[in-house]
Structures are given as structure tokens and as C-alpha cells.
Amino acid sequence: MATPTAAASNELRIAEELKRPYVLVLVLLAVVTVMEIQVPNLGPWFGISESVIILLLVVSSAAKASMVALYYMHLRYEPRVLKILPVGPLAFVVLLILVVIAH
Amino acid sequence: MAGWRCSSTLWSPSAPSSSPPACGWLWEDAKGVSFAVKGRYEARPFAGISRRKLGMWVFLVSEIFFFSGLIAAGLSLRVNAAYWPQPATPEFPLNIPVTAVNTFILIASSFTMAEAVHAAAHNKPARMKAFLLATLILGTTFVSIQVYEYSRLFAEGLTPWPRLVGNSNIPDRLGTFGTAFYTQTGFHGAHVTGGVLALAFLNVKAWRGRRWATRAETVEIVGLYWHLVDVVWIFLFPLMYLIGR
Secondary structure, three states: OOOHHHHHHHHHHHHHOOOOOHHHHHHHHHHHHHHHHHHHHHHHHOOOOHHHHHHHHHHHHHHHHHHHHHHHOOHHHOOHHHHHOOHHHHHHHHHHHHHHHHO | OOOOOOOOOOOOOOOOOOOOOOHHHHHHHHOOOOHHHHOOOOOOOOOOOOHHHHHHHHHHHHHHHHHHHHHHHHHHHHHHOOOOOOOOOOOOOOOHHHHHHHHHHHHHHHHHHHHHHHHHHOOOHHHHHHHHHHHHHHHHHHHHHHHHHHHHHHHHOOOOOOOOOOOOOOOHHHHHHHHHHHHHHHHHHHHHHHHHHHHHHHHHHHHOOOHHHHOHHHHHHHHHHHHHHHHHHHHHHHHHHHOOO
């Protein structure tokens, strides 16, 4: 259980640091999602190769996930040690994907 | 021990070559002095972060590991499968427009959850409860649409296991795709269902006026989990619905 001081300081931090562009992030997420849905249909029409389409979708997904993590999960406003915490598994993700690609 | 000199450092150039390098460290350790004292470190790196919130983040890290493995297994199945359907072709069994709407619903639920945390932090319980309820409704809608899609796909013959009856609109060669699809979206759906249950519990407690349920930290901790299932779906949706092979 958290100490009262830590909990209180956390609530204070949440209250003070909330100048967040929630609506803007929502709009951006929606716009990027619409683009994602259209890419597989329009890509071949514009002569974009399948590998470029996959790359675009991976990059757009990573951008969307970053927006959610930074603004909705408040990682942007958290102490550095908490920002680092979720980065560890990302190295694991990259490693796994590289192994799959290598095969 | 003649000729050995235990310095306070790990290894001293002035020490005789026969001195074991770890001697100083062992000596310091035996004296009960932390070796880290000599370097740059923080005694309490997580000071100021509540333990409940830190615990949730550690749990989320384990969830990222879990879904990473699951997605990597799905990718491995995909690249090794004899056949994989291409999106935007008549044979592709999944309904992209319906799931796109579902994706918007989940993204919107993340927005309402963030607003609920914001309202709780600014001591606006009525606004917080309204956004919390909206999140619950959106989350329930997401699960309902996924259940509808599963039932439709099952009726058409796309199953997670080899088909036992031949009467189906889905070709047999989609078996591997079905396994990968149901495994990944199924585990995600189970996590969303867990989040919906947590939201339902929090809603009941908040609407009944329990003080702990309207605290910013409580709402934030539930919100962190909810956002994670959104993040996972952000990757799963293009992977299963938009990318071929």
C-alpha cells in the first residue's frame, strides 16, 4: 500500500501537470487510423509495394501507441525512471521481430 | 596473504600484480558497505511514485512481454503458413469496416478514461463518474462487437482449430490464419473483458459514493491497464486486418 505522502504527491502531480491535448490526440488517432485503413486499398493503386505498405502501417501503429502512452498514460509527465520502465520490453519486441524476420 | 593489499577500490594500478582484483570489493562488502556508494546512483529511484502505481506499471511491463511473444508467434505462423489471405480480396474472411468502427470505439474509450482521470485529479467527481461510465459503455460495446464478429466467423466456418465439418464458406487453407487470428484477438479480448469488469466494479463503487473509488490514483491505475489494451489493439488491428504476407 502506498504511503499517504506518495499517494498525495501523485494526486497533486496529476492535477498540476494536466495541460493535456486529449482531444487533439483523439483526433490524431482517428485520422491516422483512417489512413491506415485506406493504405492497403490505395497502396497498389498508387504503385506502392507491399513491403512499403507494411512499413507504413508499422510506423503509424508505433506513432499511435506512442501518443496513447505519452499523453493518455501520462508517461510524458512521469519521472524518468518510470519512463524507462516500459522501454525494456521494447528491446525484447525488436529482438523477437528480428528473429522472426531472420527465419 | 603476504604481498596482497586490499584497497578500497575494485582494482588499483599500484597494487601488486598478484592481488586479486575483487579483493577491495570483497573487503568493502565484508564491512557491509555497499559498493554502489562509490558510483552515481539514487538510493530510492522510485521515490515519489506510489507503490500501487508502480506495481501496476510492473504488471503492464509483464503484459507487454506476454503480447510481444504472442504477436511474434503469430508472425512466425504467418511467414511459415502455406497460405495466408490478402486483405481487400474476396477471400479475406474478416470484416474490416466493422472492426474499424470497433477500433474507433476503443480509441474513444481511451480518451474518456483519460478524461475521467483528469476529472478525478481536479476533484470533479460528477464529471469523473460520467466519463467512467462512458468508458464502461464503450468497452462493453467493443467486446460485444467482437463477440458478434466471432459468432459470424464461426457460422461461416472460420475456427481456431481444424474444421470438423466440410460444410463451410471458408476454404480449408485458412486454418492457420484462423488459429493465429483467434489466439491473438482472443487473448486481447479476454484482457478487454477483464478491463470491463474492473471498470464495472469501479463504476459501481464510484456511483455509490465510495471515496477511494473517486480518487485520482485509483482511477489512474485502472486507466493504465485500460490504455494498455488499447495500445495492444493498435498493433493487432493492422496486423490481423490490414497486412497480408
